[in-house]
Amino acid sequence: MNLSRVAVGALTCLVLAxxxxxxxxxxxxxxxxxxxxxxxxxxxxxxxxxxxxHVGEETVRLGKGVDEFVLGATGVYWxxxxxxxxxxAEGASQEVADVGWTNLAVSADRSVLATVDQSHGPTDRYxxxxxxxxxxxxxxxxxxxxxxxxxxxxxxxxxxxxxxxMPLLDGVSDERAFFDDATIDLADGSATPLSLDxxxxxxxxxxxxxxxxxxxxVNLRVDGARRMLAESSAHGTGLLSPDRSTIFDTTHWxxxxxxxxxxTGRRRAxxxxxxxxxLAGWSDEDTFFGVAEQIDENQDNVLQAQQVVTCKxxxxxxxxxxxxxxxxxxGERRPTTFLLEGSRYPY
Numbered sequence: 001m002n003l004s005r006v007a008v009g010a011l012t013c014l015v016l017a018x019x020x021x022x023x024x025x026x027x028x029x030x031x032x033x034x035x036x037x038x039x040x041x042x043x044x045x046x047x048x049x050x051x052x053x054h055v056g057e058e059t060v061r062l063g064k065g066v067d068e069f070v071l072g073a074t075g076v077y078w079x080x081x082x083x084x085x086x087x088x089a090e091g092a093s094q095e096v097a098d099v100g101w102t103n104l105a106v107s108a109d110r111s112v113l114a115t116v117d118q119s120h121g122p123t124d125r126y127x128x129x130x131x132x133x134x135x136x137x138x139x140x141x142x143x144x145x146x147x148x149x150x151x152x153x154x155x156x157x158x159x160x161x162x163x164x165x166m167p168l169l170d171g172v173s174d175e176r177a178f179f180d181d182a183t184i185d186l187a188d189g190s191a192t193p194l195s196l197d198x199x200x201x202x203x204x205x206x207x208x209x210x211x212x213x214x215x216x217x218v219n220l221r222v223d224g225a226r227r228m229l230a231e232s233s234a235h236g237t238g239l240l241s242p243d244r245s246t247i248f249d250t251t252h253w254x255x256x257x258x259x260x261x262x263x264t265g266r267r268r269a270x271x272x273x274x275x276x277x278x279l280a281g282w283s284d285e286d287t288f289f290g291v292a293e294q295i296d297e298n299q300d301n302v303l304q305a306q307q308v309v310t311c312k313x314x315x316x317x318x319x320x321x322x323x324x325x326x327x328x329x330x331g332e333r334r335p336t337t338f339l340l341e342g343s344r345y346p347y
Contacts, residue, residue: 030120030134031097033113033141036074036088042110045280045289045321046071047308048339053078053087054308054322060091070106070113070342072138077113079104084115101131104342105172106138108211108282112186113138114172114179122151128158131167133179135186145177145186170204171212178204199232213281213341215288216240220249226265241313242285253278254295254303259316271317272309273324280340286313289321291340303327306338 044056048069053060053076062069062078062085069078075088077096084096100118107113114135121130132147152158167180177184182191183205194202207217220236221228227238227247236251240262247260257270257277270277272292280290287310294305308322325338 030143030146032143033072033077033136033138034086034088034094034096035072035138035141036086036090036092038089039074040071040089042071042073043281043283045283045308045310046341047280047291047322048337049322049325050337058089060087060089062087062093064337066337066339067102068104068343069339070104071110072106072113073110074138077104077106077115077138099134100129103169105169105177106213106342107173108213109174110213111138112136112144112172112174114169114177116167116169116179117146121147122149124152124156124158125154126157126159130158131162133167133169133177133184135172135177135184145184145189148189171207171210171217173210173212176206176210178207178210183207197232199234201232201234203233211242214239214279215242215248215282216244218247220247220251223265225267227260227267228265229262239279241288242282243313246313248279250279254293254301257292268316270311271315272311273307273318273320274305277309278340280308283310287311288313292318 040058041056046055048066051061051064053062065080067079069076075086078085079102082098082100084099085093086096087093098119099115101116103116105114112135114133116131117134118129118131121132123129130152135145136143170178175186177186181194184191192205194204197203218238218240219230219233220238221230222236227249238250239248245262247262249255254276255278257272257275258267259270260267274292274294276293276295278291278293279288282288289310292307292309293303296302296304305324305326307320307324309318310321311318
């Protein structure tokens with residue numbers, strides 16, 4: 001967990017002008033979320049390609065330069081160059097706020113959105129604002145929680161601090177948010193710091209019991225070709241189906257197109273177009289969707305093509321939900337942007 005924070009924090013100096021001597025304007029009133037007038041199917045396979053978001057059979061044009069997106073009840077919330085945007089199900093877009101960062105999370109039912117925001121908090125002596133967590137109801141736009149204002153210590157240099165330990169948002173539900181090494185209770189605003197498991201690995205209170213849009217996030221133990229649930233993430237990580245019957249191993253990429261019985265640990269093949277598969281989300285307890293991936297393992301796992309597919313949990317049979325999307329060869333044009341919900345890592 002800490003390693004990922006340092007990796008993201010290394011980008012801080014590119015965003016915070018001056019890294020220690022940046023200035024910020026006067027604080028604005030905390031914003032509310034816009035909502036649309038039309039609801040859509042938030043359980044449908046969702047993916048972004050080139051300039052268009054696909055949600056099941058519906059399409060909404062967002063334009064190029066999308067860094068991350070998540071679905072809300074009436075539209076999509078997305079970020080371009082640190083600016084939070086909203087596009088409703090009818091296709092009308094508007095700017096929400098310049099939050100400064102790309103870090104979004106949404107609850108499993110898409111009713112709660114969380115983001116980090118560096119445009120409204122107090123500032124240090126150089127004018128750099130405190131990064132705050134902001135959580136909203138996507139059905140009403142109401143703010144459910146915001147990090148309370150707290151002035152930085154007199155000698156703090158927040159830009160330098162964030163370059164080393166960037167506070168990250170690691171998920172949200174309708175009850176909790178997991179942010180900056182603490183579990184935030186959305187009902188009363190209380191914060192519970194990270195704990196250590198028996199392997200001395202940090203974990204969030206309530207994280208293992210929280211259903212996210214891609215399933216339960218679990219720890220794994222490797223037993224030959226089998227995968228079993230474990231208490232610690234020291235040896236592997238995975239996703240567990242909403243009915244807790246099936247495990248998907250996410251320890252390494254590329255991931256094999258297989259799933260494991262949560263009771264026996266035995267593996268079954270996912271009937272996807274190629275031998276690798278990345279789980280993206282669940283339409284219901286019996287239906288999941290993700291990306292089938294064609295990988296050239298002889299060239300250091302080079303991704304060659306991908307296709308969004310929807311699959312049945314009982315049979316692991318999959319049907320295409322998108323055309324085959326080819327990745328251009330290295331040395332040619334920049335690969336076409338392809339994003340899954342909540343991912344900040346374009347293919």
